[in-house]
Amino acid sequence: MSTCRHDTVHVRRLARELAMCLPGARRVNRGGRSLGEMLALARYMGARRLVVVYRGLGGNPGRIAAWDVGGEVARRIPATLYLRGVVFSGDKRVPRASSDVYVYSLGEESEYGLDVASMFDLTYVGVVGVDELGGLSGRALLVEPVKGRDFLFVLKFYENGAYIGPRMLVKSVRYYRARDTGDNA
Known part of the structure; x- marks a missing residue:
């Protein structure tokens, strides 16, 4: 990072x-x-x-x-x-992740869940409902689609019944052709 x-x-x-x-x-x-x-x-x-x-x-x-x-x-x-913007976690420090983090789409299927999982080298699990968040064990990275706003989705971390870490408002995802970069970019 x-x-x-x-x-x-x-x-x-x-x-x-x-x-x-x-x-x-x-x-x-x-x-x-x-x-x-x-x-x-x-x-x-x-x-x-x-x-x-x-x-x-x-x-x-x-x-x-x-x-x-x-x-x-x-x-x-x-x-x-x-x-589009970032909402930070406030004054409290985020504890370091001690176990695996899984990526979930919150509420409905999102095509961006796999992209986020690939970017951060995580595992995409699928859809989880808002009422099912309490049953998640460990830390999760949630992809929450947003309709009617000027951004596509919100990325947020969830652990032990609370949101932790930064919340990132993603306005767009652009795709670039993957190519070899060698030692130069």
Whole structure:
């Protein structure tokens, strides 16, 4: 988990909170490294994914992109999430994920559940109803479709009967052709 080259406080905070919410994730300070150097560093550290939070308008988090660095060559994950906004968890710190996190679509089937699961290297389980949330064990990443608003869905983490971590309002998902990036991007 890292940030863009010219990050802000909010971009760094989203990267830090995502690293705390996702199992096995580490927040790596980018410094002056290029994307190719970050991909090589992630591969050296034994990571399977490199997730980068980019800055948008006004210095707020604008998009989230990911690369699969588990193989011989780094490949970009086709889906990129463009954010409308982020609601942070408040003053309390998010506890680090101790077990697996599963992705669920909240209320109705969403085609974006698989994209989110692929981006964060998680398992997509399926649909869960609002009344079934109490029966979930462990931490879950919920994809809640929103109709009639200027965003597609909301990503939020749920654990032990409460929402934790950041809530990300996703306004669009753009798909890019997956290609080999080698050591440069």
